[in-house]
Amino acid sequence: MDRPTVGRRAVLYTAGGALALGGISGVVGASSGSTKEVTGKLRAYDGDPVAGRKIHVGGDGGSVYVTTESDGRFTTQVSGSSVRLGLYKSTPGQLTAPVRNGVPHIDEIGQYYLDSGSRDLGTINVQRGYLVKLRGLREDGTPATDAEFGFRADGYGPGRNWYRTDSEGYAVIDGADFRGVELAESVKVKIGVPGADGSVRTYSRYINVYGPLTITAKVGSGITVERGGSDVTQTSTTTETTTTSTTERTTRTTEATQTSTTEAETTTHTTETATTTQNRTRTTTSASSENATDSIEQLPNRGFFSNGESAGDYAFVTNPFTLTVGGFALSVLGVLQNMIRGK
Amino acid sequence: MGRGLPAAWSALFSVPFFLVAAYVYAGGTGYPTILAVPFAAFGVFIIAIGAFVQVVKPSEPRLQDGEEILEKRQPTQRVATVKIVIGLPLFISTVYLLFFTRLPYVYPTLTLFSGLYYFSSGLYTYWTNSLTQYYITTNRVIKEYRFLSLIRQEVPLSKVRGVQERKSITETLVGLGNVRVASGGGGSLEVVMSNMENSERFADTVRELI
Numbered sequence A: 001m002d003r004p005t006v007g008r009r010a011v012l013y014t015a016g017g018a019l020a021l022g023g024i025s026g027v028v029g030a031s032s033g034s035t036k037e038v039t040g041k042l043r044a045y046d047g048d049p050v051a052g053r054k055i056h057v058g059g060d061g062g063s064v065y066v067t068t069e070s071d072g073r074f075t076t077q078v079s080g081s082s083v084r085l086g087l088y089k090s091t092p093g094q095l096t097a098p099v100r101n102g103v104p105h106i107d108e109i110g111q112y113y114l115d116s117g118s119r120d121l122g123t124i125n126v127q128r129g130y131l132v133k134l135r136g137l138r139e140d141g142t143p144a145t146d147a148e149f150g151f152r153a154d155g156y157g158p159g160r161n162w163y164r165t166d167s168e169g170y171a172v173i174d175g176a177d178f179r180g181v182e183l184a185e186s187v188k189v190k191i192g193v194p195g196a197d198g199s200v201r202t203y204s205r206y207i208n209v210y211g212p213l214t215i216t217a218k219v220g221s222g223i224t225v226e227r228g229g230s231d232v233t234q235t236s237t238t239t240e241t242t243t244t245s246t247t248e249r250t251t252r253t254t255e256a257t258q259t260s261t262t263e264a265e266t267t268t269h270t271t272e273t274a275t276t277t278q279n280r281t282r283t284t285t286s287a288s289s290e291n292a293t294d295s296i297e298q299l300p301n302r303g304f305f306s307n308g309e310s311a312g313d314y315a316f317v318t319n320p321f322t323l324t325v326g327g328f329a330l331s332v333l334g335v336l337q338n339m340i341r342g343k
Numbered sequence B: 001m002g003r004g005l006p007a008a009w010s011a012l013f014s015v016p017f018f019l020v021a022a023y024v025y026a027g028g029t030g031y032p033t034i035l036a037v038p039f040a041a042f043g044v045f046i047i048a049i050g051a052f053v054q055v056v057k058p059s060e061p062r063l064q065d066g067e068e069i070l071e072k073r074q075p076t077q078r079v080a081t082v083k084i085v086i087g088l089p090l091f092i093s094t095v096y097l098l099f100f101t102r103l104p105y106v107y108p109t110l111t112l113f114s115g116l117y118y119f120s121s122g123l124y125t126y127w128t129n130s131l132t133q134y135y136i137t138t139n140r141v142i143k144e145y146r147f148l149s150l151i152r153q154e155v156p157l158s159k160v161r162g163v164q165e166r167k168s169i170t171e172t173l174v175g176l177g178n179v180r181v182a183s184g185g186g187g188s189l190e191v192v193m194s195n196m197e198n199s200e201r202f203a204d205t206v207r208e209l210i
Helices: A005-031 A320-341 B006-025 B033-055 B078-099 B106-130 B169-173 B199-209
Strands: A035-043 A054-059 A062-067 A073-079 A082-088 A106-113 A119-125 A130-137 A148-152 A163-165 A171-173 A181-183 A185-194 A200-209 A213-218 A222-227 A232-236 A250-261 A268-280 A287-291 B069-073 B132-137 B140-146 B150-156 B162-166 B177-182 B190-196
Touching: A035 A082, A054 A073, A062 A073, A106 A119, A106 B033, A130 A148, A130 A171, A130 A185, A130 A200, A185 A213, A200 A213, A200 A222, A320 B033, A320 B106, B006 B033, B006 B078, B006 B106, B033 B106, B069 B199, B078 B106, B078 B169, B078 B190, B106 B132, B132 B199, B140 B190, B150 B190, B162 B199, B177 B199, B190 B199
Parallel strands: A035 A119, A130 A213
Antiparallel strands: A035 A073, A054 A062, A054 A082, A082 A106, A130 A181, A148 A185, A163 A171, A185 A200, A213 A222, A232 A287, A250 A268, B069 B132, B132 B140, B140 B150, B162 B177, B177 B190
C-alpha cells in the first residue's frame, strides 16, 4: 500500500516550523524591552473626562497603576510589545469608588500593540456603565446579610473588601448611598450565599449589561437576572415613632425626601419625594424606599427571545461569545466526526 | 497530494472569519475583543484542515494479477460549492444581525447555526471529495478515502447483484448523481459513489462488466 508518509511528515515539519517561528518571534518580542511612553485620554459616554481614576497597566514587564489627570489624560512607561489597560473607577483610598455616574466600576480599555517608540492612544471612549444590583437570599427567601459578592470584567475585578451587605441582602459599595455597582457589557458575577447548614453556595454567571439589572442568587434556586427598574436606591433617613409593644401591628405612611448626587457631576442628580406604606410587626429604626425613576437615557436590554422587560431570561445565551463559541464548536466537531468516519 | 488546491481554497474560505475577527478586535462592534477569538479560531481550523488535505492523498489500489483499472473517477465539487454559497450569505446575515442591530439574539443565533450548518457541510464535502477516489477494475469496484486513516470499500464484480442510481435534490440541481453498487450480501458490501458527473455512464460501465 502506498502510504502518504512524506505528506504527513511535511505536515509535522510545517507544524514544527510554525512552533519554532512562534517561539523565535516570542523571544524577539520579549527581548524588545526598551521602555516606551504610552499616553491617552479617557472620556466617559457623556463626553466628560474620566478624571482621578486608576488604570491598571499590564505588559510584558509587569503591571502598575496610574491615575488619570483632571482632563482624563494618563501617561505610563511600559516595556514589551503590547500593553493592556483596565479601568478601575476608584478614589485615592478605595479601588471601588462609592460613585455613580455612568462610568463602569471595572472596564477593560483594551490591548494595544506597541512599536519601538512612544505611542499616544488618543481619546478612548469608555463604554456606558449601568447599575447592577447584587443580592443574596437564603432558601426561604430571607435576605442573606452575610452573602459574598464579586464581579470580573475581562479578568479585572476588585478584591473581597469592596462592599458591605445591607439588611436586604444587597451589596453596597463601602461608603455608597446606592446599592450595586456600575458595570458594562460582559461581566462575570459571583455571589456566595450561606445556606441553612452553614455551607456557602457560590453561584456565578456571565451577564451582559446593557441596562440596569438586579441579579439575585438564592440558595437552591440559583441566579436570576431581572431588568432593574429602580435605578436609585438608598436608605432613607426616616424619622419614626417607636412603639414599645412588639406585637402591635403598625401601619403608617412615611414621607421621605431624598437627594441623590453623583460625584462626577457636581450638580444635583434627582430630587424626589417618595411615599412608602409599610406593614410592620416589629418596630425598626430604618426603612428603605425605592423609586423607579431613571434620569439617564437607557437602551432596552437585549434578550434572547425579546428585548426589554424579559431580556434577563435565558441570560446564558445572551452572551455573543457563548453563542459563537457554541456554533463554531458544533461545526468543528461535526466536520471532524464526518471526516474521520469518512461519511 | 489531494486533488485541486484545497489549501488555497480553504484559505480563501477562511477570509470572512478573519475579517470579522479583525473587525471585532479593532473594537468596531463595541463587544468585548475576546469575541474575535471564536471567529479567528474557526478560520485557523479551516486553514489547518485545508493544508492537511493538501498533503494527504488517496493511494492507488493494489491490483491482482491480470487486473486492470478500467475507469477512475473522483467526485466533483459542485455540491460542496452550492452548500458553501448558501452558507456564506447566512453568515453575513449573522454578522449584520449580531453587530449592527439590537434584535433579540434568537435571530442571529438562527442564521449563525443554519449558516454554519451549510458552510461546514460544504467544507467537509469539499475536503472529503478531495480525498476520495473511485475505481472500476476488471475485477472490482473500489471506493477509497483517506483522511487520518484509510477507508477502502470494494465489491468484487462477480458478487454484484445490483446497481442503483440516485440523485439527491442538490445533485439534480447541479447535474450530478450517485451510484450504489451492492453485492446483495448486506450493507457492508455496498459501495456508494456520490457527487459523480455522468453517473449514468459510470453505472453502465459496471453493468456491462457483471
